[in-house]
Amino acid sequence: MSSTAIDTAHGHHGEHRQGFIAWCLRWITTTNHKEIGTLYLVFSLLMLFVGGAMAMLIRLELFQPGMQFLQPQFFNSMTTLHALVMLFGMIMPAFAGFANWMIPLMIGAPDMALPRLNNWSFWLLPVGTGLLLITLFLPGGAPAGGWTMYPPLMLQTADAFPFAIFAVHVLGVSSILAAINIIVTIMNLRAPGMALLKMPMFVWAWLITAYLLVVAMPVLAGAVTMLLTDRFFGTSFFSAAGGGDPVLFQHIFWFFGHPEVYIIILPAFGIISEVIPTFSRKPLFGYAAMVYATASIAFLSMVVWAHHMFTAGMPLAGQLFFMLSTMIIAVPTGVKIFNWTATMWRGSLTFETPMLYALAFLFLFTIGGFSGLMLAIVPADIQYHDTYFVVAHFHYVLVPGALFGAFAGAYYWLPKWTGHMYDEKLGKLHFWLTAIFTNVTFFPQHFLGLAGMPRRIPDYAPQFADFNALSSIGAFGLGLSQLLFVYIVIKCVRGGEKATAQVWDNPAGLEWTVPSPAPLHTFDEPPVVK
């Protein structure tokens, strides 16, 4: 569609502007869930490279001991922006893209319930991300107080401060609106006969995620607004000199921040729950248990926040409570891992790229789960806290967890989106490169943390040199490998073997009953689910 518009424009010089403007306007004003889904996914892929480039700079500076390339302040800006871009610009929009594309197709709805709101939720995203990235060019540099924005340090940010706060607000509004839309869609537009407990697991995961977003994002907005008034309007929410408390911010931030972790991982859980049954040729094991486990995880995620703050100073009773609540999360998470394994048990497995990513997710997310359990043990957390052990832990949850989940979903549904099969050989190559380099990058970071390397430092003592060099080499490989993904996607959009409506071997779900590529409008007449 886009290529035809451009071709015509080249042929007739006079129509160039008109054709191009028409093309832009169409994408700017679209209210179609599939087009908005595509916008989300393309934007997310772009941000993967923006955030990735920042990670490359971080790993370049950390390749060897000594300061070679970056000034310390700029290094801190890179760690801060890398996190914000990857979380708010890349992984959350990626899953919002999956939600837009797939939820209406999976529940037999013609579109999202609130199409114009949908358009706005997307277009707020480049605005928010743009505000954030503009700070790189402001006097005093980009925010450098970490993505956690702890005061008083965050209040020392130069001109970038109000930009960063406003960016967080805009990104938050975008997420809340998307979440409301998803809740309304799932609650109201399900095809006749699709009871809640008949919904695909991906839809369940997103429904729960959307509620988490509605609960958590306003809390973040409140926290950063208090930062704003502390800085400009003479309040002292977080200043002890005025009767406030810097640790209060940490409590509020993590009341958002921990649910945020699950906002990021639950949609990935949903995708994995679609992919594993398809390639095991066997229904998901323990569907009801999966739903309850996901809901329990979401609930528990709201009562564990202070496990990020065990060194901040907390009463003994508080520490014990947050240790226990954190450990309990291991139970429903374990249930999910066991159920996915049981789904494969006595199945008939094939190993196409989506399945490979799902399997890597199972193996490697479990490592992140184990290190999470270790971090829950408060006395040991005192040693792990704010070291590279934590960096390793959350990257194991976010990269082989969330990102591999997104890759699994992308390969799984690309044929449905484009009407072409992706290049399976290249897909597998992309998988192996990504899986190997992910481990080379992040596994040594466990050792660095245990041996005593704090996180967020631009330079380190020479005894940490070797694992850092290894980790940097892994990171460069991981970054470069993603260019292959772009190539695979472009190749798949442009052509390739025609995909059937079913694409895979008899997969479950309404999305496989519509042709590939899915036409712009589907389910004008609702299907009936038995």
Add this chain to the structure above:
Amino acid sequence: MTNRTRVFAPVLAVLALSIAGPAWSDFEMNMPVGVTSTSREVYFLHMMTLWICVAIGAVVYTAMVVAIVKFRKSKGAVPAKFTHNSTIEVVWTVIPAVILVAMAIPAAEGLIRMEDTRGSDVTIKVTGLQWRWHYDYIDEGVQFFSTLDRESNAARRVGSGVDPKTVDNYLLAVDNEVVVPVDAKVRLLVTGADVVHAWWVPELAVKKDAVPGFINETWFTADTEGTYRGQCAELCGMDHGFMPIVVRVVSRDEYDTWLGSRRERVSALTP
């Protein structure tokens, strides 16, 4: 070396030698056992949790690998139809819960001991500033700042041209070290002057945030003389990576001599 290091070290060493050509001794992979009762307890809890994870991992990964190897379509596997099994679902919910409770008990006991700051012999007020530490031996009339040492500070500038490996204890040496007596319970009152910092020495298993306007308490009793190095562990701005902590644990006599010399320096400066 622990068992785990014995297993993994050679593999990783070969991997890394081929790219970096480093010194073998640099591959420190585990938490230090440390020199305090707390640090040993923490080390024990860390290893206990690790081994429990390894054991659970062995079971779970075995099941996954067996499923992947055995139930392949290419080997003619025919999919079963089952969708749930209440017995096994209850079992794999209850067993992890029991394991967690078993882990929580020693962890809670350890935590209670770590929080008990009563009966200290020495009290030091530690203040984090951008970007150095201030120590106040409040019963002794001794106080001083502790800053990254000159040699490291010169070498760590961008484009300094100094190879960090030629600097002794690069980034982990200070001008004025904290000196404490061996086998004495040292209570730390930790606070911040500007932003939040964190005072961390791994071998003492002490990490406490230095929050402006608030005082956090913690303690350690070192039972081995020696020099122990740590760093600020909470992002505190530009030079967060350049405000190390050095604690020298000495005999009681040496400690008293040190206190005396410190007091003399203070009186020499005061008119």
